[in-house]
Structures are given as structure tokens and as C-alpha cells.
Amino acid sequence: MNTTILGLSILELSYIVASVTFILGLKMLSSPDKARKGNLIAGYGMGLAIAATILFKEEFSADKWLNYSLILAGLVIGTVIGMRMAIKVKMTAMPQMVSFFNGMGGACAGVISLVEFDQLRHGGEISAGMLIVILLGLIIGSVSFSGSMIAYGKLEGKIADKALPAGQIINIGLLVAIFGLAGYLAFSGHLSMPLMYTLLILSLLYGVLFVMPIGGADMPVVISLLNSFTGMAAAFGGFLYGNQAMLTGGILVGSAGTILTVLMCTAMNRSLTNVIIGSFGGGGAASTKSGEQGTIKEISVTDAAILLAYANKVSVVPGYGLAVAQAQHTVHNLEKILEDKGVDLNYAIHPVAGRMPGHMNVLLAEADVPYPKLLEMEDANEDMGSTDVVLVIGANDVVNPAAENDPSSPIYGMPVVKVWNAKNIIVLKRSMGKGYAGIENELFFHPKNRMLFGDAKDSLEKLIAELKNL
Amino acid sequence: MEEILSLFYENREFIFLIIVSIFLGIEVISNVPAVLHTPLMSGANAIHGVVIIGSIIIMLQADPSNYYALILGFLAVILGTLNVVGGFVVTNRMLEMFKKKAK
Numbered sequence: 001m002n003t004t005i006l007g008l009s010i011l012e013l014s015y016i017v018a019s020v021t022f023i024l025g026l027k028m029l030s031s032p033d034k035a036r037k038g039n040l041i042a043g044y045g046m047g048l049a050i051a052a053t054i055l056f057k058e059e060f061s062a063d064k065w066l067n068y069s070l071i072l073a074g075l076v077i078g079t080v081i082g083m084r085m086a087i088k089v090k091m092t093a094m095p096q097m098v099s100f101f102n103g104m105g106g107a108c109a110g111v112i113s114l115v116e117f118d119q120l121r122h123g124g125e126i127s128a129g130m131l132i133v134i135l136l137g138l139i140i141g142s143v144s145f146s147g148s149m150i151a152y153g154k155l156e157g158k159i160a161d162k163a164l165p166a167g168q169i170i171n172i173g174l175l176v177a178i179f180g181l182a183g184y185l186a187f188s189g190h191l192s193m194p195l196m197y198t199l200l201i202l203s204l205l206y207g208v209l210f211v212m213p214i215g216g217a218d219m220p221v222v223i224s225l226l227n228s229f230t231g232m233a234a235a236f237g238g239f240l241y242g243n244q245a246m247l248t249g250g251i252l253v254g255s256a257g258t259i260l261t262v263l264m265c266t267a268m269n270r271s272l273t274n275v276i277i278g279s280f281g282g283g284g285a286a287s288t289k290s291g292e293q294g295t296i297k298e299i300s301v302t303d304a305a306i307l308l309a310y311a312n313k314v315s316v317v318p319g320y321g322l323a324v325a326q327a328q329h330t331v332h333n334l335e336k337i338l339e340d341k342g343v344d345l346n347y348a349i350h351p352v353a354g355r356m357p358g359h360m361n362v363l364l365a366e367a368d369v370p371y372p373k374l375l376e377m378e379d380a381n382e383d384m385g386s387t388d389v390v391l392v393i394g395a396n397d398v399v400n401p402a403a404e405n406d407p408s409s410p411i412y413g414m415p416v417v418k419v420w421n422a423k424n425i426i427v428l429k430r431s432m433g434k435g436y437a438g439i440e441n442e443l444f445f446h447p448k449n450r451m452l453f454g455d456a457k458d459s460l461e462k463l464i465a466e467l468k469n470l
Numbered sequence: 471m472e473e474i475l476s477l478f479y480e481n482r483e484f485i486f487l488i489i490v491s492i493f494l495g496i497e498v499i500s501n502v503p504a505v506l507h508t509p510l511m512s513g514a515n516a517i518h519g520v521v522i523i524g525s526i527i528i529m530l531q532a533d534p535s536n537y538y539a540l541i542l543g544f545l546a547v548i549l550g551t552l553n554v555v556g557g558f559v560v561t562n563r564m565l566e567m568f569k570k571k572a573k
Contacts, residue, residue: 022517023494029513030502036565039513043558046520050554053523058530070544071529078551085552086559091567097560098512105518105553111546112524115532115539129477227515234521239484241527247484248491249520255495256514260507358507365567374505 007056014052019248021045096155106144109233113138137236146207163213228257299450305466311388321394325456328367348380350398516557522550
């Protein structure tokens with residue numbers, strides 16, 4: 001066997017192994033005790049595919065020293081920066097970090113298309129099919145990049161929700177322009193670089209305008225959707241190079257990401273179209289109800305502590321406010337103290353509590369809260385009638401009764417934690433501000449409810465101090 | 471039309487692979503408990519970093535005097551590496567917490 005064929009065989013074998021590790025990795029990521037191993041296995045597979053490509057894809061020639069050194073330099077730079085960002089990021093900032101890395105992948109796909117298009121112009125066989133693949137890679141990669149960056153900025157709080165007047169018409173117009181231009185480039189045989197850059201700019205713009213008006217509460221859905229976009233862009237690259245590893249990896253993420261997106265939408269009882277086209281109304285609809293609201297009752301820390309200490313069963317409903325205040329460890333301390341006093345405590349986790357499905361579980365796991373204490377929403381709702389005190393910590397929209405009884409509310413129909421079925425409600429909240437969906441919450445005016453204002457962590461620490469004195 | 475059909479014919483094995491992979495992707499994650507949604511999204515995010523292979527192929531095939539391809543390819547390698555390394559490390563950090571809890 002000559003060396004080139006040997007090398008290429010090793011290369012293809014590595015791609016098959018890598019594809020298998022991706023499938024296994026995703027599969028293992030679906031079970032709590034194997035997940036970490038699954039991630040590592042997929043990581044090794046990725047490393048193998050990268051190393052094999054560098055070593056065996058092309059026969060080494062000395063006059064390409066610049067190419068090889070740039071590849072290695074790029075790998076080193078990317079690894080150093082990526083490692084630093086990933087290690088430094090706080091657990092609460094995970095969603096935007098995922099969005100950021102997703103954007104990088106999208107940008108990578110877009111750049112690949114730009115280079116390949118340029119190569120086609122300098123000779124090489126041109127088929128409309130390959131051109132379409134290149135153009136789709138550019139469009140989807142760019143949309144994914146700019147969209148992810150906007151999602152990142154929004155979750156970081158650097159970019160506010162903003163809807164352009166007639167935004168939908170502009171977006172549809174942009175889409176028509178993008179596909180019209182792509183169609184022209186694919187079928188006219190006119191391989192113009194300026195037109196390619198125009199396509200790039202239009203796609204980037206579409207990504208921005210696509211994510212811009214979508215409310216913060218829907219950001220997880222958008223990130224998941226963009227994640228599957230990047231998967232598709234990677235798959236187009238795989239098609240272009242006839243590369244199995246890229247194809248399987250990309251398609252797997254494309255389809256798994258789409259399903260995950262749908263799962264998230266289901267959890268919020270909304271359709272994907274609704275999330276993309278109809279952004280939250282900014283409270284306009286709900287404000288009409290404000291006239292019939294009652295009064296708000298406050299509770300002192302001492303009273304709250306007594307109420308908790310003498311309860312048989314307490315349920316904690318954590319929300320994003322808990323994550324922001326970094327109070328996951330504090331709430332775990334409160335849990336231990338109450339358990340010592342013989343109180344039965346559990347956590348009622350709404351599927352989209354926090355900013356991503358499962359986000360709250362990750363945060364509580366970080367604080368060593370035992371897994372069996374985390375109840376999924378349906379189970380928690382069944383128990384609610386026998387619960388003495390519900391402690392709502394920094395959650396708002398996920399406990400809003402309007403989802404059940406106010407058809408005019410933008411969140412009407414969304415499954416919520418039915419805290420009003422419990423005997424007492426204590427809401428820990430920073431202020432009377434609106435939740436992430438920007439709508440009023442009549443729970444705060446509920447006869448059973450009392451408010452404990454202040455930063456979640458502060459209030460919890462005061463509660464713990466009081467409980468110790470009891 | 472003819473071109474698209476011939477593209478289909480030339481790539482029939484890939485198209486077969488694509489269709490099977492789509493169903494595989496759906497099947498593989500359909501039983502994920504909500505607890506693992508965030509790590510799963512992050513893990514999937516790392517896996518699509520496989521796009522980096524495309525950027526390496528560009529660099530390997532580029533003429534050493536084609537600076538357009540070299541510079542953009544170099545940029546693409548950095549972007550792809552960020553996606554891969556960042557993605558896997560972040561996912562691992564999330565999952566480490568589940569491991570602690572299992573004890």
C-alpha cells in the first residue's frame with residue numbers, strides 16, 4: 001500500500017470513529033451519570049478528527065510551511081482564549097457563553113464559504129449544486145453568528161429589546177433579498193465577489209433584526225434554534241468537502257437542536273412561529289387589569305422565619321433572581337437548617353426557570369442540593385395543596401396566575417407552578433418591578449401572599465440568622 | 471433542474487447519510503430529562519465545532535501565495551477552535567457539578 005492511500009485510509013477511519021463518538025456523546029449526555037463521560041468521549045473524537053485531518057488530508061510539502069504554522073498558531077490561540085473564557089465564566093452566565101461559542105462556529109462556517117467561493121472564481125469546476133451549498137453555508141453561518149452575538153449581548157444586559165416599526169415587513173423583505181441574490185449567484189454563472197459580500201452583509205443584518213425584537217424570556221429558545229442553525233452550516237461544509245465527520249456532527253446537532261428547541265417551546269406552551277414572529281407585547285395587554293388589583297402585604301424577616309420553622313412542608317420555587325443574586329449556596333444552607341428543624345423541604349423547578357431549561361438544576365447542583373429534592377413542575381403542582389409555605393425566590397412569570405385565568409395575558413396557557421394552592425406564599429423579590437416577560441403579576445396581590453423585599457441572597461441570609469435564633 | 475438532479479445522484483450516499491443522521495439526532499436526545507437540557511445544548515454546541523475541519527482543509531489546500539485564503543482560513547481556524555474548546559470545557563464544567571452531587 002502506498003503511503004498516500006494508507007494515510008487517507010487512516011483519515012477516513014478517524015472520521016468514522018469521530019462520528020461514532022459524536023453519536024455516543026450525545027446519547028450519554030442524556031443520562032445524568034454518564035453525561036460527563038459522554039462529553040469527554042465526543043471531545044476525544046473531535047481531537048482525533050482534527051489531528052487526522054492535519055496529518056493525513058494532504059501530503060506534507062515543505063513549501064507549505066506557512067500554511068502549517070498558521071494552522072498550529074490558530075489552534076493554539078483559539079485554545080488559549082477558549083479555555084480562559086470557559087474556565088472564568090460564572091455558572092449564572094452559562095447561557096450567554098454557549099451563545100457566544102455558538103456564534104464562533106457560525107462565523108467559522110461563513111468564512112469557509114467566503115474562501116471557497118473565491119477559490120471557485122479562480123478556476124475549478126463550478127456546479128450550481130456546489131454553489132448552492134456554499135451560499136447556504138454563508139447565509140446560515142452569518143445569521144447564526146450575528147444572531148448569537150445579539151442573544152449574548154441581551155443576556156449580558158448590554159442590548160435592550162427593541163422592535164423596529166414594521167420590523168416583520170423589513171425582515172421578510174430582507175429574506176426575499178437574501179434568497180433572490182443567492183439564487184442569482186447560483187444560477188447566473190456571474191461569480192461576483194462584491195455580490196458575495198453584499199449577501200454576507202444582508203445575512204448578518206438579518207441575524208441582528210431576527211433576534212433583536214425577541215424578548216429576553218424567549219432567549220433560550222432562540223439560542224437553541226441558532227445552535228441547530230450552526231449545526232446545519234457545519235453540515236453544508238461537510239457536503240462541500242465530502243467529509244463524513246462534519247456531515248454527521250453537523251446534522252446530528254441540527255436535528256437534535258431542533259428537537260430541543262421544540263421541547264423548550266412546549267414547556268412554555270408556545271409555538272416556535274409565535275416565539276419568532278410575535279414577540280411579547282411589553283405588558284400592554286396586562287396593564288388593563290391593573291385597576292382591580294388589591295393591596296400588597298409585606299412580611300418581616302422574623303415573621304417569615306417563624307412561618308417557615310413551624311411548617312411541615314415547604315416548597316422553594318427558584319427563579320432567575322436567585323441565580324443573579326448567586327444565592328444557590330445560601331438557599332441550600334436554609335434548606336439544611338429547616339431540615340434540622342424537621343421541616344420537609346423540596347424545590348419546585350419550572351422547566352424554563354432561569355434562562356435555559358435545566359439551568360436552575362445546574363445551579364442548585366453546584367450548591368450540592370441533593371437530586372431527589374428537585375421536583376419537576378407537574379409533581380410539585382400535585383403536592384402544592386399539602387404544602388404549608390411556598391418560598392418564591394426571584395421567580396415571577398413562572399408563578400403568574402394570569403397564565404391560567406387571564407386570556408388577554410401574553411403568557412396565557414403557559415404551564416406555571418401553582419403556588420396559590422399552597423397555604424401560604426412568601427415572595428422574595430428585589431422590588432415591584434415586572435418579570436422578564438414585562439407583565440404584571442397578580443400573585444403579589446393574592447390574599448395568601450406576603451412579600452419580603454430585598455436582594456435574594458441578603459434576605460435568605462437574614463432568614464437563616466433568624467432561624468438560628470429561634 | 472438537471473444539475474440539481476445530477477447533484478443528487480452524485481451525492482446519493484451523502485444524502486442517505488444525512489437523512490439517517492437527522493432521525494438519529496432526534497432519536498438520541500428524545501429521552502433527555504429536563505435537568506440535562508442546558509448541558510446537552512452546550513455539548514451539542516461543542517460538537518458542531520467540527521466545522522473547524524473545513525477551515526483546516528482550506529489551509530492545507532491553499533496556495534502559499536494566496537493570502538486571501540490564508541488570512542481568512544487562519545481566522546476560521548481560530549473561530550472554530552474557540553467553538554470546540556470553549557464548548558467542551560464549558561459543558562464539562564457544568565457536568566462536574568452533577569458528578570459531585572452523585573456521591
